Amino acid sequence: xxxxxxxxxxxxxxxxxxxxxxxxxxxxxxxxxxxxxxxxxxxxxxxxxxxxxxxxxxxxxxxxxxxxxxxxxxxxxxxxxxxxxxxxxxxxxxxxxxxxxx
Amino acid sequence: xxxxxxxxxxxxxxxxxxxxxxxxxxxxxxxxxxxxxxxxxxxxxxxxxxxxxxxxxxxxxxxxxxxxxxxxxxxxxxxxxxxxxxxxxxxxxxxxxxxxxxxxxxxxxxxxxxxxxxxxxxxxxxxxxxxxxxxxxxxxxxxxxxxxxxxxxxxxxxxxxxxxxxxxxxxxxxxxxxxxxxxxxxxxxxxxxxxxxxxxxxxxxxxx
Numbered sequence: 001x002x003x004x005x006x007x008x009x010x011x012x013x014x015x016x017x018x019x020x021x022x023x024x025x026x027x028x029x030x031x032x033x034x035x036x037x038x039x040x041x042x043x044x045x046x047x048x049x050x051x052x053x054x055x056x057x058x059x060x061x062x063x064x065x066x067x068x069x070x071x072x073x074x075x076x077x078x079x080x081x082x083x084x085x086x087x088x089x090x091x092x093x094x095x096x097x098x099x100x101x102x
Numbered sequence: 103x104x105x106x107x108x109x110x111x112x113x114x115x116x117x118x119x120x121x122x123x124x125x126x127x128x129x130x131x132x133x134x135x136x137x138x139x140x141x142x143x144x145x146x147x148x149x150x151x152x153x154x155x156x157x158x159x160x161x162x163x164x165x166x167x168x169x170x171x172x173x174x175x176x177x178x179x180x181x182x183x184x185x186x187x188x189x190x191x192x193x194x195x196x197x198x199x200x201x202x203x204x205x206x207x208x209x210x211x212x213x214x215x216x217x218x219x220x221x222x223x224x225x226x227x228x229x230x231x232x233x234x235x236x237x238x239x240x241x242x243x244x245x246x247x248x249x250x251x252x253x254x255x256x257x258x259x260x261x262x263x264x265x266x267x268x269x270x271x272x273x274x275x276x277x278x279x280x281x282x283x284x285x286x287x288x289x290x291x292x293x294x295x296x297x298x299x300x301x302x303x304x305x306x307x308x309x310x
Contacts, residue, residue: 014297016252017301018180018300024181026307029195029309030187
């Protein structure tokens, strides 16, 4: 039986980390050399929530589309849309909490 | 004990290491497989899919902590549990393809270890987690390179964070965490680690 050395971590603390975190490599990349393409994704480059990232990604693609078509005017609408959407969601939240929107 | 395959614990800057530590499935010694500027820390293994037993989990972590502590300390980019490779060719292929990501990750966590901090409120003690988070950030953030929130799986767990702490700051960090007990009434402070910086690397390598 292994004895716990000083500084050894509790099993729960270890499991929290080694099962959910750390570098992950797809099994196919671990068993074959021929014809594999390695993709690396550094998801934590910017610490952001998934929501923030999705918003960011969709805004970027709108900008890319707009700059491709040369139609930059549409971009000014984006801000308004997002603001309106946010106000709407705040209204919904208030309603759910039983607070009337002034 | 030896096998055909390689169990990988993490990646360090290129170095020949041989450590007398017991790894996953009781394998030893721990050694390295190199590709250019990187070395993977490995043990031999028979089974491509080692069981997630408590012993194997502790062994994965034990090897990484031995690397962290080796001769004044090493920086390591840790793997998730279960990263077994068919052989050295496959492993070197991944080290080659992922070299930029591994190198950047090594730089990001350079000289750092992970510490866990949990604040557990006694029964009936009412604390606002958001306020606690802000206060603890002021208390600890100066002593850490970075920190991330972990799941607060109970209401009484008012704070659950991981901190990336430089080796030379660990004592100051530990003391500061201990002092948190005096800041809050009715709160138990639990710190854990040092761990390899599991929470501060995020590399996913796939195949197509």
